[in-house]
Amino acid sequence: MDFKECIKFASEHPDVYFATDDNGQPRVRGMMLWFADETGFYFQSQSVKAFYRQLDKNNRVEVIFINNAGAKPSKVMRVTGLVKFIDDLELKKKVFTERPFLRTMGIKGPEDPVLVVFKIYTGEAFFWTLKDSMHESEIERIRF
DSSP states (O other): OOOOHHHHHHHHHEEEEEEETTTTTTEEEEEEOOOOEETEEEEETTSHHHHHHHHHHOOOOEEEEETTTSSOOEEEEEEEEEEEOOHHHHHHHHHHOTTTTTTTTOOSSTTTTTEEEEEEEEEEEEEGGGGGTOGGGOOEEOOO
8 A cells, every 4th residue: 555545545535533632631523634645634724723722732643534434344544643834825825715615714815814724744544444453553554
C-alpha cells in the first residue's frame, strides 16, 4: 500500500472523527475533510473555537475515516499525525469559494482572521477491518 490509497480513501469518505487534546482530556468531534493530496489532509475551521485553541496548543491529532458507516464489512483508515496551520490567501479564497456555507457561519471572506486552514502534514495511516481486530500491531503503517 502507498499514500495514494490513503488519499483516495479519504476523498471518497470525507466525514471524519477528529481527536484533539484539551489539557489531557481527549476531545472528539465530527468534521468534514476539505481535500487530501500528496502533501496531507486539509481542513478548515474558525479561530474562535476551542478546537482551534486545542490544535494551536498541541498539534498532535488522530482522525478516522470510515467507509460508509454501517456498510458491512466496514473499513476504517486511522491517521495519526501533526497539524500545521496554513496562512495562504489563495488557499483561503479556494476554501471560501468551495464551501459557501462558511458565509452562514459569519465568516466575511477569505481575509477574515476567523477563517483557519490547516492540514495534517506528517504522520502515519493504516487501514483496519474486523478481521484485523486481533492483529492490529501487524497492520502495515503508511508514513507520510
